[in-house]
Amino acid sequence: MSSVSQRFRVLRQYLRRPLAVVAAAFLLVIIVAVALAKVIAPYSPLEQDYSAVLSGPTGAHPLGTDQLGRDVLSRLLVGGQVTLVGIAEAVVVAVVIGIVVGLVAGYLGGPLDTVLSRLTELVMAIPGIVVLLMTYALTANNPHAGMLVLGLLSVPTIFRVTRGAAAAVRGETFISASRVVGIGRIAIMARHVLPNVWGPIIVNTAVLAAVTLGIQGGLNYLALGVNPPAPSWGGMVAEAQTALQQQPWLMVPSGLVIALTIAAFLLIADGLRDATDTSSAQSAPVAAPRATNVVDEAVTTPPEGALLAASGLSVAFGGTTVVREVAFAVQPGETVGIVGESGSGKTVTASAILDSLDGSAAVTGSVWFEGVELLRAPKAVRRATRGSGIAYISQDPMVALDPSFTVQSQLGELVRRHHGLRGAAQRARVLRLLGQVGLPEPGAIARRHPHQLSGGMAQRVSIAMALAGDPKVLIADEPTTALDVTIQGEILDLLRRLRDETGMGIVIITHDLGVIADLADRVVVMYAGEVVEQGAVGTLFAEPGHPYTRALLAANPIASERGKPLVSIPGSVPRPGSWPTGCHFAARCPFATDACTRAPIPLAPVPDASGDHASRCIRIDAVLADSTDRRVA
């Protein structure tokens, strides 16, 4: 993309924001009016009209007069020149020096960078006002000197932005490529680095202008950098203060013009920030989690005897479906594995069941726990389910514990919440839980903070946290993925032992068929937001009823046959929003025919299969026949 069309794009983006456009227009009016002050001002700023002292707004004096009968509008227009010229001086100094020094520091790095960064920290740590006062004292109140020094004091703002952006760009490939080609460092900085950092720089320049106006106004209020009776915006506030008793109106024009001009700079900065932010379309801050929208629809009855069940469970973000019509059930003491590649929707499914999706998610279908439908249940019911009905362990144990609290503290909080235990009883329960998950020295572990635990220990503590409420079902999202291979087996053994001891059901989410083979009784295979196959682990591994399951098994080093090369699946998972009408796997499937892509494929029982083996494949006969052929061969 050429930089010209890029700039037009930024302009178009900017013009879409009404508030930013109004702010820019206001600033333009101020600048033009102040520039033409000598021409358009109705009076001289020093002209005194004793017949109209402190008059308030009148036909002759639209913004009123001050205690010497001087016209406020004229003084604002002329005083604006000191203000705007001063801002320009300070901002130009800060921006020019900040960019040059920032580029050098960020692009070259090394000890020079360290020295320059420390120096800016030093400048930021000193109260700038003292340096400014010193400057005015030494230069006999020279307005330009003060603003130039203010610019120098503001260099760190621009320096930090430029340095950060330049350092980030430095590592990118096109910079290394330029260097290999032999383009000089200065040429690289001017041609490649600067165009990539100008966005944040102009945004911060606008903010800097706003802040500078506030500081300069304060100095002028103190009669620094301006010599009364010459007008200045800040000085007019000071003059208004002396007439506060007689004519409060005088406060309004001078203060308001400063406030509105500062606000205009800030709104322009906001508009520029949004318009130049190319990194992500939505730069909105992280939204606080809030209630997920559950779309009402006919509620079916829960599957008989199931502890936890999902039926017709779909999740959409902003109208894009990411999980469609997922159904499965967990019996007491049973382990159900949900397996699929990343992007298959398995984690979103778990989050929907746990009610931990953010507000932008729309959930349809049903989730049943002990016969109670949870998605439409009152908040109190859902709350009561968390931890004591359904518990959860997450993927990466190192970030799953609050780093600020000891194990005793956070585990104790859950014990108190679920069992109302305090003091010694609470502590005893914590130690028992830690012992239950196989931690050798519960007392010592309880006193530690999360950063003092190894990955395996942290995952055991996470499991203890999940067990604190004696849950009936445990949802474990990739519980071993982040761990060392040697630890993985121990954690799976622990989960199996806990299931057998407590009789709880487990839903284990994984991309690893080895984990399924090790732990699960039944397995649900997900692909591109849909369940493509489900059944007992033995049946499904022996006679996969879906080409995707077959491909997964063939690609898995544990499940594949010894001596045969591993087969990777060509192509990639289609993204939500671009799912095909028919079978989601058709594009990567060796069995696919035209019929596969015409209409949605239902999940149907596998012919002649035992139990509840089901597959979402209309070529099921060909798939099964092919499997039989291979076995015979």
Next chain:
Amino acid sequence: MIKTLGLRLLASLVLLIAVPTVTFWLQAVTPGNVAQQILGIGASKEAVAQLNHQLGLDRPVWQRYLDWLGGFFHGDLGHSYVTGDSVANTLGGRVGVSLSLIIGALVVFSIVGVLLGILSTSGNRVWGRVIDVVSTAGIAIPNFWLGVLLIGVFAVQLNLLPATGYVPPEQDAGAWIASLVLPVVALAFAGITGVAKQTRDQMLVSLASPYARSLRANGASEASLIFRHALRNASGPIITVLGLIFVGALSGSVVVENIFVLPGLGSQAVLSTTQRDLPVIQGIAVYFTIIVVVVNVVIDVVNTILNPKARTA
């Protein structure tokens, strides 16, 4: 832990010497004749030369710097050009006034900022909007205008609080507080924004983190997630921002003291500026730097206590 704190203390010492040194050399290399400026343009050459000699300004710069530095280490900050009084005497009685104002403002913007931040975090979108408006207003309404507006409303119109002046606490504690209310509000207003934003951002990061998700799914209450876990994890970054805002408030106090005619360091600073009384300004630079250093050390200590990794490392 003690080693990192020691390093920080050393850095603070560097700052303590660096700031007066910079201001000293700034004054030394700036063209302009101090004696001439004090005596006015009409003064005779002899009078200027005599005053220069009297103030010791006719000696080489480096010698003056070494003298000044030697005095600095003995707590001697020199003498006022104008009154001849020692700088320490001139400023000593004013420190308490400035500290009352600045610490008052620190308390106000910390408490109000954190509360606003929490309110905007706890799901309610209205409070989110309030923060956005306050944050623009915090910068757009400068302290000198806000201060005068406050006087106009609360002193002139409503007659609730004194417009200007300061009453020492040992004289009348109630009047002391009354004399500080408006100045503290005027000074604190700009700081509220930064604290509220930092609180909100850090708490949202914490609430979206995997540990918050795990705790919630395993039964921790919403109140505990917000007030115990999110607030605790946000506290370090919030305190760091408090330190930065405090340095800004120190600058703001110079303006605010002048609006409300408080006899603190800031009023003296402006008076000395108009009188070209450089040793006094230099002395104020030292006092301000000491305040910054003390605040930085306090923040480092608090952060070390709050951060379990630093504490147990």
